[in-house]
Amino acid sequence: MYKVIIADDEPRAIEVLEKLLGNFAGYTVIKTIRDESEILPSVIALEPDLLFLDINLGQTTGMDVARELNMLGRPLQIIFITAYNQYALEAFDCKACDYLLKPVSLARLSQALKHFEEHYHVNVPIE
Template sequence: MMTEPLKVLIADDEPLASERLEILLGRMDGVKLVGVAEDGDEAVAKTAELEPDVLLLDIAMPGPDGIEVARKLSRQDNAPAVVFVTAFDQFAVAAFEVAAVDYLMKPVEQTRLDTAIQRARAALAAREEEGDSAKRESESEYLEEFWASDLSGLVRIAACDIERVSAERDYMRLHVGPKSWLIHHSMTALEQGLDPKMFVRLHRSALVRRDFIAGFARNSSGRWVARLADGTEQPVGRIYSDKVREIAAR
């Protein structure tokens, strides 16, 4: 169990944003600010030099952006717990794909930073107990959760709860019962990121959870249509018709 103060590094190219985080950290017990970086390259360099436990990381920065910085650091041993601090909510999915422990929206409030630091501390304690290699082995290779924005802030959506995904231009809509959320992602990336044993692509603009499919039928044009558990129907694209045979053959 960690008893020493958490070493925190701030990486943000906005001086006022960094100063606000410094003030908030100064009001907290059990943390120690070890440095500030102003761009992506400096964030990587200072992480190697200062070995922080927690990195408060902006996303839109000069040089490598925050997502790329986190991706680089995740390949290293003893990587810091990453908390993203940003003014943009559209990066939430990408942020959690690189195993961020939290995602804070600017301007950061004291209570949210307190919560983020607590989550970072818990993540680091779990890493100590399990060991980095054991932790990596236990992690799924597929996406297990998404974070989407709504009027109340950010909401966590478990992948296993998603019934279907529909494309809306550059966004994907995640459907869970009567509710739905938009995320900034591509259909191809979602198809590759979600467990194929759980989800199947039936159309260029639709992914469906396999157990949400109640059956298949032919429409008046002879095309396959998937009947879904909620009573709706999803047309099956011509190039995805083999998926019907695959599912029916099981």
Template sequence: MGDKALKVLVVDDEPLATERLQLLLARAQGVDLVGTASDGEGAVRMAEALSPDLLLLDVAMPGMDGIDVARALAAANAAPAVVFVTAFDQFAVAAFEVEAVDYLMKPVDPVRLERALTRARNHLHGREEGASGIPPASSSPYLEEFWASDLTGLVRIATRDIDRISAERDYMRLHVGQRSWLIHHSMGALEEGLNPADFVRLHRSAIVRRDFIGGFGRNPSGRWIARLADGSEQPVGRLYSDNVRAIAGR
């Protein structure tokens, strides 16, 4: 991006939300608001015509919603970066899947908006370096972060910080030290998305970071049990016994 102004297109079907973002962007440094759109179809047309660097994109819109807009633009060369702006936190996983660079909750906090603009600039700068033959900072095909909601809004969780993941009905709980967060995801999708060099599935309802495993033992019935670094134990399901043998080299 260099010193060029960040060209921003605001997309929201609520006039007051659009006005608030316009006011916040007017105070931001190095930003050029190139237009606003009030629906998904209009957003796609304007993005194609104006070639913005960044979309501040509402998720819940009638007709073509924000996720659909992001998917439609993703196929284009030099697709704009996307920051979702929404009153609903249940779209966080879908936002991650379309590679949004950030996810803001309404009403948008000015400090969080500045942070999102910085993330967008870094994302675009990394993409430019990749196009010039310099590898971007990260080109991993695996999940590197998650979004989860808490009392303050949404929190970004780096995959490398996760100790283990446990299933709770339709949700997955991410355990990081003494804290944990719920995300709406499936265990199978997580298993596919996580780097197998770092994580291993030990049970139909449990994935554990490999270096969080301190050892293995057996319970009275002869089943494997993983001893974890925090002193807890994780039973190993029958279907995943081969994973234990692969880790132990036997």
């Protein structure tokens, strides 16, 4: 079972993504976040496997959050979900697993989740 956090400042975007994720067995949304200040503490406390992260979060950007999370050194995969295609290259520089444009289709989400599953197993440390 993969634990998922969705961080987006738009309630409707969170609702749509949660509904789409309901089509995929093995994924549980453990938290939704609208306030950017909750993202880092929630990731640290809840240890999700996957974070869906919006680019435009208000005072900060998803890129800034991704950079901070990368410094934590935990195997967390990030899929950016945004209405802006111009940030894709920067997102992959931040070690993004994938980049989804809103509105997200079920087919494209399926492709992103397959990509996540391939990357997740590669980046999980062996104990």
